[in-house]
Amino acid sequence: MRLVGTRVVLRDSSQDSDDEDLFRWLNLEEWKYYDEPDKPFIGISREEFNQRLEARRRRPRKPSPNSRGWHVDTTEGQHIGWVNYYHLDEQAKRAYVGICLPEEETWGKGYGTEAVRLLVDHLFDEMELQEIRTATWTGNKRMVRCAEKSGFAVAARMPHRAEFSVRGEPLERIEFSISREDWPAQDDVGA
Ligand SMILES: CC(C)(COP(=O)(O)OP(=O)(O)OC[C@H]1O[C@@H](n2cnc3c(N)ncnc32)[C@H](O)[C@@H]1OP(=O)(O)O)[C@@H](O)C(=O)NCCC(=O)NCCS
Numbered sequence: 001m002r003l004v005g006t007r008v009v010l011r012d013s014s015q016d017s018d019d020e021d022l023f024r025w026l027n028l029e030e031w032k033y034y035d036e037p038d039k040p041f042i043g044i045s046r047e048e049f050n051q052r053l054e055a056r057r058r059r060p061r062k063p064s065p066n067s068r069g070w071h072v073d074t075t076e077g078q079h080i081g082w083v084n085y086y087h088l089d090e091q092a093k094r095a096y097v098g099i100c101l102p103e104e105e106t107w108g109k110g111y112g113t114e115a116v117r118l119l120v121d122h123l124f125d126e127m128e129l130q131e132i133r134t135a136t137w138t139g140n141k142r143m144v145r146c147a148e149k150s151g152f153a154v155a156a157r158m159p160h161r162a163e164f165s166v167r168g169e170p171l172e173r174i175e176f177s178i179s180r181e182d183w184p185a186q187d188d189v190g191a
Pocket of ligand 1: 030031032034035099100101102106107108109110111112113114135136137140141142143145146149
């Protein structure tokens, strides 16, 4: 399935070059800091990466019923990251969304916000969820802004699992929420 925007396209199918992109991304430090600021950066060797690929080929993981991911490509076809939903609660009709654009050159160009909007639109329209959440830490200003621009409002602030990041920044978890009623039709949203 492809979800097509004006800047990015979300695809759930794989292409040959995805693994090589992932290998490069797993050796970039900056995005990992913003994603998991309490975890020291450890890259991955070619050998270990190949072993993981081989293990996955031998024993493919069963798709999880509670989560699903899409690759994010620019409309020009550059593979720039991924989005996903997770912790899907069928009863509450609620899920969390996550996003990662690992290469710094792609940040601040509106790709993240459009990718999140496309996924949220899909979750409300096609999966008929009632509430969508996203979470980050207060020091991740790009993600905080991306959530706000995507229409989310702050739902809760709470202690992070660690008090300080590996770079010494104080950590606080922040959760955002948007309800189906508050989600404007995609045509009404400005870029
Ligand atoms: C967070 C992320 C998904 C956002 O995507 P993006 O494409 O960079 O976001 P956008 O360009 O749509 O919006 C970013 C906004 O943050 C603003 N911003 C950037 N740096 C900022 C800073 N230091 N302080 C405040 N705002 C900042 C930008 O100006 C922009 O807002 P604007 O359009 O009002 O000017 C992306 O940067 C990323 O993947 N980062 C690394 C991994 C990560 O943090 N993932 C999320 C984990 S929870």
